[in-house]
Amino acid sequence: MDIGEGLMLMGKFIGAGLAMGIGAIGAGIGEGRIGASAMEAMARQPEMIGTLTTRMILADAIAETTGIYSLVIAFMILLVV
Amino acid sequence: MKLNLTKSDKIFLGVVFGGYVAVIIYIVATGYKFQLEGVGQRWIYQMPFGEGPLSRINPLTIIMTWVVMGIVIFMATRVKVFKLVPGKKQSLLEALLDYIYDLVKDSVSRKEFVRPIFDIAASLFLFVIVSNFIGSFPGINAIPLESGGVKFTILSDSWYAPTSDLNMNLMLAFFVFVMSHVYAIKVKGWKSWGKSFFEPIWWMFPINIIGEIAKPLSHALRLFGNIMGGSILILILGYLVKYFVLPAALWGIFGLFFGAIQALIFTILAIAYISSLIE
Numbered sequence: 430m431d432i433g434e435g436l437m438l439m440g441k442f443i444g445a446g447l448a449m450g451i452g453a454i455g456a457g458i459g460e461g462r463i464g465a466s467a468m469e470a471m472a473r474q475p476e477m478i479g480t481l482t483t484r485m486i487l488a489d490a491i492a493e494t495t496g497i498y499s500l501v502i503a504f505m506i507l508l509v510v
Numbered sequence: 511m512k513l514n515l516t517k518s519d520k521i522f523l524g525v526v527f528g529g530y531v532a533v534i535i536y537i538v539a540t541g542y543k544f545q546l547e548g549v550g551q552r553w554i555y556q557m558p559f560g561e562g563p564l565s566r567i568n569p570l571t572i573i574m575t576w577v578v579m580g581i582v583i584f585m586a587t588r589v590k591v592f593k594l595v596p597g598k599k600q601s602l603l604e605a606l607l608d609y610i611y612d613l614v615k616d617s618v619s620r621k622e623f624v625r626p627i628f629d630i631a632a633s634l635f636l637f638v639i640v641s642n643f644i645g646s647f648p649g650i651n652a653i654p655l656e657s658g659g660v661k662f663t664i665l666s667d668s669w670y671a672p673t674s675d676l677n678m679n680l681m682l683a684f685f686v687f688v689m690s691h692v693y694a695i696k697v698k699g700w701k702s703w704g705k706s707f708f709e710p711i712w713w714m715f716p717i718n719i720i721g722e723i724a725k726p727l728s729h730a731l732r733l734f735g736n737i738m739g740g741s742i743l744i745l746i747l748g749y750l751v752k753y754f755v756l757p758a759a760l761w762g763i764f765g766l767f768f769g770a771i772q773a774l775i776f777t778i779l780a781i782a783y784i785s786s787l788i789e
Contacts, residue, residue: 497735
């Protein structure tokens with residue numbers, strides 16, 4: 430392995446790690462806020478827990494989307510290019 | 511909660527659990543070598559003619575798509591006769607379709623479009639959920655080799671879910687995109703449909719076009735990333751623990767739980783994209 434190939438591998442790994450790590454920040458904050466609000470609503474109205482849990486999971490899955498995009502980009506960097 | 515299991519339920523659960531134990535015994539006994547070669551690689555077949563984009567096909571996607579369609583049609587034939595007092599399968603299906611019908615009825619304002627949009631949404635939901643569930647059971651998979659051949663592996667990976675191929679998801683999302691604009695033309699007429707691209711001011715036209723193109727792209731990438739990311743994650747974690755206990759739990763979480771949620775979200779977004787254009 431010559432030095433050019435090594436540099437390319439290093440760039441790939443650092444790039445994939447950064448893409449996943451930075452991309453997870455937004456999704457993490459979003460899901461945390463959704464969970465906090467759902468907990469608050471559940472504490473206020475315990476009889477609505479069933480409905481709120483379903484809605485919370487749906488909203489979580491949508492907030493997760495940006496994290497999933499960065500996962501796709503990281504896989505593309507690692508496996509495709 | 512008290513579970514009332516009939517004898518056939520117990521037999522079914524026993525068969526599932528026994529099958530899992532048999533898979534573990536098979537893997538341990540044959541000393542299968544776990545390797546990470548071919549992760550994220552696809553088996554691509556080059557047709558003998560031409561060099562264009564249509565000359566390369568993904569055979570596993572085509573085969574598994576037909577398998578999924580066969581399963582859906584088989585399910586449809588089993589509950590064909592709708593009785594007044596529903597049985598087990600019929601009540602499950604009725605509850606599922608009733609939920610989607612309520613979703614469509616709540617978001618579509620025009621009464622005459624509720625039924626066709628429900629047909630589209632329910633068929634999308636059934637196809638996507640069955641193909642996500644297929645990706646949660648261990649089965650046969652094909653891995654391309656460096657030399658150009660193909661190696662078939664048994665029980666080292668789950669069945670290939672058709673939704674973990676971006677082409678499939680893009681096709682489904684493009685179908686929703688085309689149908690939404692067909693309904694928009696039908697409701698508004700050609701003139702006011704064309705005018706809707708110049709909505710606030712005429713120079714917003716490129717931004718409106720980009721917004722319309724981004725819809726099917728994000729729609730497809732959301733499903734693709736979840737299913738393919740899940741399958742690769744299961745492979746890597748299963749490689750760490752040598753497939754003993756963890757993959758079953760992961761297959762349950764990623765295939766069944768996330769698969770059901772993502773199928774539901776795919777359907778909800780399809781309903782939202784179609785109904786937002788026929789307001």
